[in-house]
Amino acid sequence: MVLDEIDRRILEALRRNARASHVELAAQVGLSASACARRIRILEHEGVIRGYTTIRDVSAAKARRPVFIQVKLATPNAESMRKFENAARKCEEVRECFLMTGEADYLLRIEIDGLDDFESVHAEVLSRLPGVSGMLSSFTIRSVFSYL
Structure with missing residues (x-):
């Protein structure tokens, strides 16, 4: 589908406020x-x-914290990638999974309640994903902004 300028304005308006009514959105983009x-x-x-979706403020009390994990596969061929992706898709802790260029084969975003929770997810979930040869985890300090 080819997006025109009005489609892009609708998407931008929805990105800012997906709960806006059609009347409010229409006024912003110049349509009925x-x-x-x-x-x-x-x-x-x-x-x-x-x-x-709803976006929670990660700095709010009791909010789960995002952690980003770079994953390197031992053999990044089609079969091992398929197995990894299918297994990652089944992990409720994994919120997003991206196939990457560069050093890491995948970038995962998980959410944790704290370091004890991360230790458990790391030991019981992430380390058991098929084909993984290495992981590098980065913990967030705070969210600066999000356009999700």
């Missing part, structure tokens, strides 16, 4: 509410918009 709603339905149908 019905035309805006129709375009949003098309964007959803075409998979440009895959869903809507």
Whole structure:
């Protein structure tokens, strides 16, 4: 699907506030509410918009903390990558998984309650993923901003 300027403005407005009504979005992008709603339905149908989510402030009390983990596979061939991705997809702790260029083969984002939780996830989940030869974990200090 080729996005035009209005589609991009709709997506930007939704990125800022996905809870805005079609009337509010339409006013921001210069459409009628019905035309805006129709375009949003098309964007959803075409998979440009895959869903809507809530973003928690990681600095808030009791919020789970994100940890980013670079993963290196022993043999990054098609079969080992397929096995790793299927296993990572089944791990409830893994919130996002990216195939990467550079030193790491994958970048995972997990969420933890604290260091004890990370130790458990590392020992019982991450270290058991198939084909992993090394991991490098980076803990967040605070969120500066997020456009999710």
